[in-house]
Amino acid sequence: MRHPIRPPRDANAAPGGPGDRNLGDLPEWDLTDLYAAPDAPELARDMDWLETACADFAADYRGKLADLDAAGMLDCVLRHEKIDMITGRIMSFAGLRYYQQTTDPERAKFLSDCQDRITDFSAPLVFFALELNRLPDNHLDALFAQNADLARYRPIFERLRAMRPHQLSDELEQFLHDQSVVGASAWNKLFDETIAGLTFDVDGEEFGIEGTLNFLTDPDRTKRESAARALARVFARQLPLFARVHNTLAKEKEIEDRWRHMPTPQYGRHLANHVEPEVVEALRDAVVAAYPKLSHRYYELKRKWLGLDRLQVWDRNAPLPMEQQRVVGWDAARDMVLDAYSGFAPAMGELAEPFFDKGWIDAAVKPGKAPGAFAHPTVTDVHPYVMLNYLGKPRDVMTLAHELGHGVHQVLAAGQGELLSATPLTLAETASVFGEMLTFRKLLSNAKDDAERKVLLAGKVEDMINTVVRQIAFYDFECKLHAARAEGELTPEGINALWMSVQGESLGPAFTFMDGYETFWAYIPHFVHSPFYVYAYAFGDGLVNALYAVYEEGDPGFQDKYFEMLKAGGSKHHKELLAPFGLDASDPAFWDKGLSMISGLIDELEAMEE
Numbered sequence: 205m206r207h208p209i210r211p212p213r214d215a216n217a218a219p220g221g222p223g224d225r226n227l228g229d230l231p232e233w234d235l236t237d238l239y240a241a242p243d244a245p246e247l248a249r250d251m252d253w254l255e256t257a258c259a260d261f262a263a264d265y266r267g268k269l270a271d272l273d274a275a276g277m278l279d280c281v282l283r284h285e286k287i288d289m290i291t292g293r294i295m296s297f298a299g300l301r302y303y304q305q306t307t308d309p310e311r312a313k314f315l316s317d318c319q320d321r322i323t324d325f326s327a328p329l330v331f332f333a334l335e336l337n338r339l340p341d342n343h344l345d346a347l348f349a350q351n352a353d354l355a356r357y358r359p360i361f362e363r364l365r366a367m368r369p370h371q372l373s374d375e376l377e378q379f380l381h382d383q384s385v386v387g388a389s390a391w392n393k394l395f396d397e398t399i400a401g402l403t404f405d406v407d408g409e410e411f412g413i414e415g416t417l418n419f420l421t422d423p424d425r426t427k428r429e430s431a432a433r434a435l436a437r438v439f440a441r442q443l444p445l446f447a448r449v450h451n452t453l454a455k456e457k458e459i460e461d462r463w464r465h466m467p468t469p470q471y472g473r474h475l476a477n478h479v480e481p482e483v484v485e486a487l488r489d490a491v492v493a494a495y496p497k498l499s500h501r502y503y504e505l506k507r508k509w510l511g512l513d514r515l516q517v518w519d520r521n522a523p524l525p526m527e528q529q530r531v532v533g534w535d536a537a538r539d540m541v542l543d544a545y546s547g548f549a550p551a552m553g554e555l556a557e558p559f560f561d562k563g564w565i566d567a568a569v570k571p572g573k574a575p576g577a578f579a580h581p582t583v584t585d586v587h588p589y590v591m592l593n594y595l596g597k598p599r600d601v602m603t604l605a606h607e608l609g610h611g612v613h614q615v616l617a618a619g620q621g622e623l624l625s626a627t628p629l630t631l632a633e634t635a636s637v638f639g640e641m642l643t644f645r646k647l648l649s650n651a652k653d654d655a656e657r658k659v660l661l662a663g664k665v666e667d668m669i670n671t672v673v674r675q676i677a678f679y680d681f682e683c684k685l686h687a688a689r690a691e692g693e694l695t696p697e698g699i700n701a702l703w704m705s706v707q708g709e710s711l712g713p714a715f716t717f718m719d720g721y722e723t724f725w726a727y728i729p730h731f732v733h734s735p736f737y738v739y740a741y742a743f744g745d746g747l748v749n750a751l752y753a754v755y756e757e758g759d760p761g762f763q764d765k766y767f768e769m770l771k772a773g774g775s776k777h778h779k780e781l782l783a784p785f786g787l788d789a790s791d792p793a794f795w796d797k798g799l800s801m802i803s804g805l806i807d808e809l810e811a812m813e814e
Contacts, residue, residue, distance in 0.1 A: 226533065227594070227595070228533045229371070231566065232567075233300065234564075234568050236584050238300075238582065239294075242301070242314050248295065251318075255325045258327075258328050258329060261328070261332075265332070268625065269335045272347075277354055281357050281623070284332065285621060287329070288747045291326065293583050294322065295322065296589075299580070302315040303574040303591065304570070305570070306397055306572050307400050309530075311399070312461065314444050316331060320385055323381070328379050337364060340805065344361060360623050360684050361476065367475065370464035380395045380460070381594075391453055391732070395729070398442065404435060405417060405434055413727060418431075419429070420432060420521050421522065423527075423529055431518065432518040436719070436724075439720070443569070444696060448695065450699060453732065453735070454735075457735060458689060463610055469683070469686035473734075476628070477630045478630075478777060482790075483790050485745070486792045487742060488679060488680070490711075490796060491746075492680075494803070496712070498803060500712030501712055502665050502666075503715065504713075505809060505813070506522075507519075507520070510522065511525075516717075516718055517714070517721045520711070524659055524662055526655050532597070532598060534594065537600070540605075541608060541643055545642060548763065549763045551767070555615055560586075564587060565589075565590045565591075565688070566592070567594040568593075569593045569595060574591065576728075576729070577591055579610030581617075585618075587618075588610070588615065590607045602663075605643035606636045608636070609636035610636045615772070616771045619773075620775050624774055624775045629737060629743075631744070631778055632740065633741055633743065634751070635742045644660070648664075660808060661805055664805060668745060668802045672802065673711075675739060676739065676742050677706045677707070681703055681725065681733060682736055682738070684705065685699065686707070690772070695804045747798065748792040749801040750787060750797045754785045762785075765784045770786075
């Protein structure tokens with residue numbers, strides 16, 4: 205089952221709500237395409253069906269997979285896929301409803317109850333992957349050769365079998381399955397509820413975390429400083445709890461990785477992403493080597509623009525002095541993104557339009573709502589849902605473009621079916637970052653003068669630095685955190701020191717770091733929900749930059765090849781998907797090509813200073 209949240213990158217949002225006079229009517233989710241209500245008879249029916257279907261599946265197939273012919277194996281896979289579909293529908297409804305208001309005890313209880321029941325129901329299914337992985341390769345190859353419909357699912361079998369060297373005994377796998385609801389998922393929930401419930405005093409007014417983070421982009425430097433210090437004060441009070449969450453999750457992961465003989469803490473993520481460790485290390489090394497020509501160089505420019513001797517952390521996302529503060533209403537944001545999408549290909553605009561018209565977007569900031577933004581694919585016989593915290597900043601428009609890219613990708617990939625539609629994280633960012641780039645280029649082409657062009661270029665560079673440099677710094681922090689936790693319990697001060705060890709290196713000499721910034725690791729959800737997720741953003745940005753360069757070069761039939769890539773979902777490896785564009789992510793020069801696009805935008809900004 206896919207988790208409802210795709211963690212945000214480095215999101216900032218602010219208070220607002222439906223019908224804000226500056227924004228227009230902000231849409232809210234209509235979840236009735238999943239279920240009408242928690243007590244809907246259809247949901248009770250599906251829950252009952254699921255209990256029976258799981259028990260029947262185990263009774264029919266446990267101990268018998270080796271005896272199935274090709275047709276029998278196909279029936280087995282299709283039954284498993286239907287179970288996944290119903291599970292995903294129930295958990296998508298419960299999860300999305302919860303993230304609309306994480307502080308509502310009833311919604312939290314409903315999500316937990318659904319999770320508990322489904323965990324119990326699906327316990328008999330644990331045998332499937334274990335038994336499948338005991339089948340010889342030549343046995344499966346023979347079945348695939350006999351039945352083309354079964355052979356279509358070969359990528360699923362290959363991913364399951366990649367775990368063969370790390371598979372535990374049937375009893376241990378069953379135990380891990382059963383205790384999952386009181387393991388990582390329980391700590392995830394504690395983290396979510398704690399973050400959603402925090403309040404911050406900024407100049408005598410109380411704000412949630414989204415509103416407070418939003419002040420870090422305020423044109424008033426004193427307001428930015430007040431917000432940063434408010435964040436530091438509250439994080440410091442909560443630091444023992446956040447340290448306990450990280451210590452527990454990292455230790456739990458270390459224990460499971462040790463039992464599974466995973467060579468590194470990151471290895472499980474690489475397996476899940478279907479990407480080779482050396483490809484990720486090539487990306488990481490290329491980005492770190494590029495810090496001086498990317499973030500260091502850009503922030504030196506920004507320091508001059510702001511007229512400061514040194515930048516503080518509250519200046520990192522500050523608007524530029526020449527930037528006109530403006531609020532982009534919801535209708536205008538919709539038009540900007542749809543125009544950009546349709547300009548690339550009319551079909552892309554048509555795929556994006558229903559999100560606005562059919563209750564597939566929840567846009568307003570509301571008390572208790574989950575922070576950041578995400579797109580959740582739900583299940584392939586429904587449609588995705590997009591969550592935003594929209595407040596009309598130009599960056600919010602880019603976030604809309606990003607999440608709609610995910611949504612379009614998920615709609616196109618749905619044709620692969622439930623088991624093959626999910627895209628590995630490394631490729632899941634492709635359409636989202638490409639959608640951002642289309643929107644940025646559209647806005648840039650419409651810039652009225654050099655001043656507006658400069659603001660747009662700087663904003664895009666900052667977004668790219670947040671997506672590439674910042675996320676690789678996050679990745680390095682996680683690598684250090686898990687390595688240190690393997691040696692023993694980490695104090696809050698120890699985690700703080702690890703955080704600061706990557707900040708100066710990645711942001712550069714233009715910065716001075718306030719007392720309290722060392723605690724800012726505490727609120728970042730990636731580290732809790734999805735260890736080592738963060739490099740997927742840098743992977744996606746680098747991939748799209750290289751892809752966009754091919755598009756700009758006028759590659760014939762680019763749009764058709766692009767749509768075919770998105771339609772493939774998770775059915776193909778990144779090498780196979782990129783080959784039609786003449787790209788190869790395993791080539792170190794590939795990453796340099798992507799990073800050169802960012803460097804080229806900084807070149808243009810520097811030239812405007814001359």
